[in-house]
Every structure is written in structure tokens, then in C-alpha cells.
Amino acid sequence: MDRYIKVRGMHDILPDDVLKWQFIEKVLTETVKHYGYKEIRTPLVESRSLFERSIGSESDIISKEIYAFKDRKGRDIALRPEGTASVVRAFIESGMCAEKKVFRLYYYGPMFRYDRPQKGRYRQFYQFGIELFGSEHPFFDGEVVTMLHMIVNKLKLQKYYFLVNTLGCLKCKNRYSDIIKEYLSARENYLCDDCKRRIITSPLRILDCKNPDCKQTFSGAPVIGDVLCNDCKEHFKAFEEYLKLNNVPYKVDPYLVRGLDYYTRTVFELYVGGEENAIAAGGRYDKLVQQLGGPDIPAVGFAIGMERLISLVKYSPSQIPFFYLACIGKEAKLKGAIMINELRNEDIAVETDYEEESLSSHLKMANKTGANWCIIIGEDEIKRKEFIVKNMLSGHQITIPFNNYINRIKELLK
Numbered sequence: 001m002d003r004y005i006k007v008r009g010m011h012d013i014l015p016d017d018v019l020k021w022q023f024i025e026k027v028l029t030e031t032v033k034h035y036g037y038k039e040i041r042t043p044l045v046e047s048r049s050l051f052e053r054s055i056g057s058e059s060d061i062i063s064k065e066i067y068a069f070k071d072r073k074g075r076d077i078a079l080r081p082e083g084t085a086s087v088v089r090a091f092i093e094s095g096m097c098a099e100k101k102v103f104r105l106y107y108y109g110p111m112f113r114y115d116r117p118q119k120g121r122y123r124q125f126y127q128f129g130i131e132l133f134g135s136e137h138p139f140f141d142g143e144v145v146t147m148l149h150m151i152v153n154k155l156k157l158q159k160y161y162f163l164v165n166t167l168g169c170l171k172c173k174n175r176y177s178d179i180i181k182e183y184l185s186a187r188e189n190y191l192c193d194d195c196k197r198r199i200i201t202s203p204l205r206i207l208d209c210k211n212p213d214c215k216q217t218f219s220g221a222p223v224i225g226d227v228l229c230n231d232c233k234e235h236f237k238a239f240e241e242y243l244k245l246n247n248v249p250y251k252v253d254p255y256l257v258r259g260l261d262y263y264t265r266t267v268f269e270l271y272v273g274g275e276e277n278a279i280a281a282g283g284r285y286d287k288l289v290q291q292l293g294g295p296d297i298p299a300v301g302f303a304i305g306m307e308r309l310i311s312l313v314k315y316s317p318s319q320i321p322f323f324y325l326a327c328i329g330k331e332a333k334l335k336g337a338i339m340i341n342e343l344r345n346e347d348i349a350v351e352t353d354y355e356e357e358s359l360s361s362h363l364k365m366a367n368k369t370g371a372n373w374c375i376i377i378g379e380d381e382i383k384r385k386e387f388i389v390k391n392m393l394s395g396h397q398i399t400i401p402f403n404n405y406i407n408r409i410k411e412l413l414k
């Protein structure tokens, strides 16, 4: 018989881990809801061209990592590698973009990238993301980073910092791109093969290359600050001011450009506990809504990599108290079949094993499952119209009449 194993780069989240995921999901959703974010759910599958146009054909995500295929009608389809493009598509398609106001949306779910699997890098991974549409005010950039900072604090993460930068508006970004192109063309021989190609296709992408030779080569390159227009300078200054006012720890990295093409002005990444991969990242993308066929609406957002976050959070789950139901004999089993559902209907957690026959084997099961109490019903109890409840920790036993028993059980839970 073939034994099946996970597809490379995919991972299961097993029941004990799910408790930790749920705890973190709750912290994330509650925090963003207090900021006014509403959830949006988009499909896992979109047109391939949506991602090409937004993330950029030259990005690693599109050129190397996209899961793309033709459907049965020959349409070019892709599994979403990130959430922003889909949210923007839905924001335009649904008509939400026609309302003149600030929109705050959050999303959560699996993303797919054909990355080389390693620690913190999966081919299916979860992102929790937010997107804020409708204003280019730098305080919104400050607000989203501050919100991420709040999440980090609520999850009690240690040794973290934000890297921030600005890419300038489209004009500044293009001007900077030309300058980088000129600078690196003169040093082309020191670049990796990918970056040699990028000099022509997307010079700024070179600043995102992790190859040590490329890093060394661009380390003396002009920085964006040298070419920013006054508006962009003021924008970044106000963003930094907001972070300072809210005590957000950050460092400016003048070569931070991010791996996706749609960013303009503010970009940022969050690093925790000396990990080399960013836990979360994002930035402003003022022209993407228009570029994807919508009105000229600015936006800013971020996404958290859930697997990376979860690996850093300490959490010991507290289990809800529950009963084990031990029924011995035919009559007791019939009575138990009703009681177990009556209790669950009252949101009282109960487990049982219909197969077990003797009291001792039931008690063993109760211990194994970690039940707080064991409800015992045998032939004698049926005759006396009452049952026993044994505290599994102290061994103390009480009897409760079948009549109006739910309230007595609820008292135990208090």
C-alpha cells in the first residue's frame, strides 16, 4: 500500500497547535476590529494577470514562485501568492471604491508561493493582512505600523524592531530607479546573473537581492533621500513623527524596497528575536487601485506571516473543564444517550466511550482524556433515579438526582 505524505512545502496544523493558532487569531482580529477593520474574504484563485500587473512580472513572486495553471477552458489562473491584489480587485469590483470614505479591511487565509522550503518558508502559508483605502495622510501609515506594534506587545514578543523607508511617489521612485540603474550599470560585473538582467528590467529590485556580492555592490549607491521631492520628504517626516509619538521602535533602512512592485512612499518590515526573516511587512501603494482599473484611491497595508509569528509566541493552552460519562449496563447506556446530548445542548463539554463496559475501564478512559469529573451511571443508579459525579482530581463523590440535574452540574462548573 502506498503511504501518503504531505506535498513538499505544505504543512498540517495539528489539534494542539490549532489552539495556539486560535488564540493568536483572536488577538489579531480583536485588535484590528478596535481600529475599525472589517473582514473581507476573497477566493484563493484569481486571474494570473491580476498578480502580474500588481506585484510585477520581474518580481521573484511572479517570475519564480507563482502557482499558475490553465483551467479547463484554457484561462490563465493562479493561486493567490498574497492578499493585497485580491482585496484591491474586490474593492473595485464590488463598488466599495465608489464611496468617498476611508475603508479598513482585513483578511486571513492561505497564500501560495513555490518558494524553496526552509525554516519560516512554506509553499502554503497563512497571512493575516489589513488594507486601508482612501487617504494618503502619513498618519495612516503611522497608525497601521502602530497597530502592528500593539499586536507585537499583546503577544508579548521580545526584541523586535521595524525597518522603515520611503520609495517616494511614482515620480521620485522612477527618478531613483534611473539613478540606481546608472550606478549599477557601471558595476554590472559584480552582480549576480539575476541582477544583471534586473538592471534593464527593474533596477530597484536589485536592492532587494540577498546575494552578498550584490549587497556589497549596492552598499555605496545613492539613497532615495537624495532625490525625494519636498512632498515626499514631508510625508516621510510626518510618518516618523507618528511612530515617535507612539514609541514604536524603528530604524530607517535607506535600501529597503520590498519584493513587490506596487509600493510607493512608505515601506516597512517587522523583525523579531533576531530572526532573519521578516514576521510582517507592508507599505503604501497609492497607485495600485487605479492601475487595476479603479479610481485614483491611495492605500496602505501590511500582512503578517502567521507561521513565522506563531513560532515566536509562547502559549500554554487552558482546556475548558469537561465531564466524562461512564455508563455501565444497557439501561444506563440508554439513559446516558439522552443525557450526553442534553448536557452538550447546555454548552457543557462531555466525552464518553460507548464501547467501554466496566467501571474500571471507564475510569481509566476518564483519566486518559483529562476529564475534570466522571459521571457514573450503573444499574443501581437507574433504580435509585440518581447518578454519581466523581471529582477526578480529589476523588470526592456526590450523588445527583436525575430530576433537574442540569442545574446541579452547572453549579459544579462554577
Ligand code: HAM
Pocket: 081, 082, 083, 084, 113, 115, 120, 121, 122, 123, 124, 125, 127, 129, 130, 131, 259, 260, 278, 279, 280, 281, 282, 283, 284, 300, 301, 302, 303, 304, 305, 306, 307, 308
Ligand atoms: P510579503 O512581504 O510578500 O508582503 O509577505 C508578508 C509576510 O508574509 C512576510 O513578512 C512573511 O512573514 C510572510 N511570508 C511571505 N512568504 C512566505 C513563505 N513562503 N512562507 C511563510 N511566510 C511567508 C505581502 O504579501 C504584501 N501583500 C503585504 C502588504 C499588504 N502590503 C500592503 N498590504
